[in-house]
Amino acid sequence: MSAPLTLTTHPAIAAIPPDRWDALGDGNPFTAHRFLHALESSGSVGKGTGWQPLHLTVERGDEIVGAAPLYAKSHSQGEYIFDHAWAQAYLRAGGDYYPKLQCAVPFTPATGARLLSPDPAVRQALLAGMTQIAERGGASGVHVTFCTEAEAGLGADAGFLPRVTQQFHWFNRDYQAYDDFLADLSSRKRKALRKERQRAREFGGTIRHLTGDDLRPEHWDAFWVFYQDTGSRKWGTPYLTRAFFDEVQRTMRDDVLLVLAERDGRPVAGALNFIGPDALYGRYWGCVEDHAFLHFELCYHQAIDYAIAHGLARVEAGAQGEHKLARGYLPAEIHSLHWVRDEGFLRALAEYLDQERAAMGQEIEFLTDWGPFRKSG
Template identity: 80%
Template sequence: MSTPLTLTTHSSIADIAPDIWDGLGDGNPFTTHRFLHALEMSGSVGAGTGWQPLHLTIERNGLILGAAPLYAKSHSQGEYIFDHAWAQAYMRAGGDYYPKLQSAVPFTPATGARLLSPDPEIRRALLTGMTQLAQRGGASGVHVTFCTEEESGLGEEVGFLSRVTQQFHWLNQGYGSYDDFLTALSSRKRKALRKERRRAQEFGGSIRRLQGDALRREHWDAFWGFYQDTGSRKWGQPYLTRDFFERVHQTMRDDVLLVLAERDGVPIAGALNFVGGGAIYGRYWGCTEDHAFLHFELCYHQAIDYAIEYGLDRVEAGAQGEHKLARGYLPAPVHSLHWVGDPGFLRALAQYLQEERHAIDDEIEVLTDWGPFRKNNG
């Protein structure tokens, strides 16, 4: 008989050795120990934020075999897989939807493994452990967001409901240059993007890509200003603190790509990307001056240039935004898992998700057909 598995919760990622945590991961920059640690140490998550760390590890004979980022949530902000309507329905029925448990990367709508282990048995045990933790702690349920398709299947095996939504990704089909990519587009779309890039680069300055030791604190100071402006307009107040970016500079500057537009040596706009696991992930954008098409150039075209140059598989450009379609980013399914302890509500969710899945499948098909790529019939 094998030794039983032991599940442990951790109120800080600092309780787990970085080499052990990262040794279980898949190279995704957002589930690295250094990224999650930067969130916690900067006060971007933790007390007063509604994101209370409860990271899981699972071990046998003192050896950690799996882990998962996990948070107790008192709201549904900063998740990007929206369940606000579920929360309202749950509370109208007389239940307390919060707290809930969320296995996710805070404020980060990027796909990747959430169940960090090469062993399917351990991944299933992590999911089962989350439901047991929710029941013992009085949480309404468990939500695993932006997980992999494989994890979605494992979740269904242990009683979770799978959900499919969509966002826009650019896929590298072995292009040797941006012009190679353009040849895959219809003639009209190809001309439109060439014109758009020319217009964007006529803003009166230069565009720089900064990574690693080329990044200086003055670059982060400029980007912090951009981020504050965008955050205040989108969310009321920014999710991340200034100290978070300082910690990223200290521990992750090789994992980021900052694209800056400068005029007379002064940054006027910027886009922050994270790089790892075969992908580049667009995360934040901001500006102090408005120029035609500069947003598209910094956020989408420059990311494609970088992916082609470094042989990356894809660009994930974040949540929402059908304007990405015309720039070669096609709709891609995004997976999540959901479990609630109330059997009646779980049945209602299952019906809702089944109907939603049909609508999402239709939407992906229609949007793909509207995309800029040449059709097989020429």
């Protein structure tokens, strides 16, 4: 007879041995111990940020058999599965929406396993443990965001409400070169992208791919300027601290692709990507000079070039942005799970999500049909 399962919460990822945590993952860079540790050690999450680590592990005897990145949240910033309207409705109904529990990777709208275990029973235990923590700690509910489709099905069986939203992803159809991808597009779209790439390359400099030991501290100095500029315009205050990028250089430079545009020996724009086992994840972009189409070149076309060259199945280019559609990035379903303690609010939320799911399905179908690919038949 196997030992019973026990659950433990941890106020810091450093309290969990890296090898034991990573042994449960699937190679996704964002749920790797080193990424979560970089967020915490740099002060990007933790005290004063509204993201308080509360990571969950499941033990069988002395063995950790399951884990989940978990946070107590005092706001809804940096999540990209938007529930601000829910928070307002909860408040109008007389409840406190915050704190809530968020099973997620902070500031990272990228799909990946959130319930880290090969055992379905352990994944169920992780979900049950989250609801128990919410009930005992007074959190309004639990939200598991950017989970896998399989996890969404498991959560639905456990009483969570599944939600479907969408992002734009590029999918590799066994292309051997960028021109093979272009051949799948309509003639008009093919010509437009060739012209766009040509215009972008007229910015007067060179484009470099930097990863591993090619990355130097001066590259992060340049990218920090880019990141601050973009962050201040989009969010008011950038989420990540400067120390985060130093920690990435120290522990994750092999997981990173920095696409850097230089002019007269000076970096003028850059796009930061993380490399997964089967995908390239576009995360941040910024510039200190404006050049026509350079954003599209660094963020989307260069990412496709890299994915083809390295046999990656897809490029996930981050949240939102219908401009990605014209560059061959198609709508893809994004899954999340939601549970709230208040039964009346949970019923209302279930009705809303049923309607949203139907509308989202129609939107994805429409956008896919509107995409740049040649129509078959």
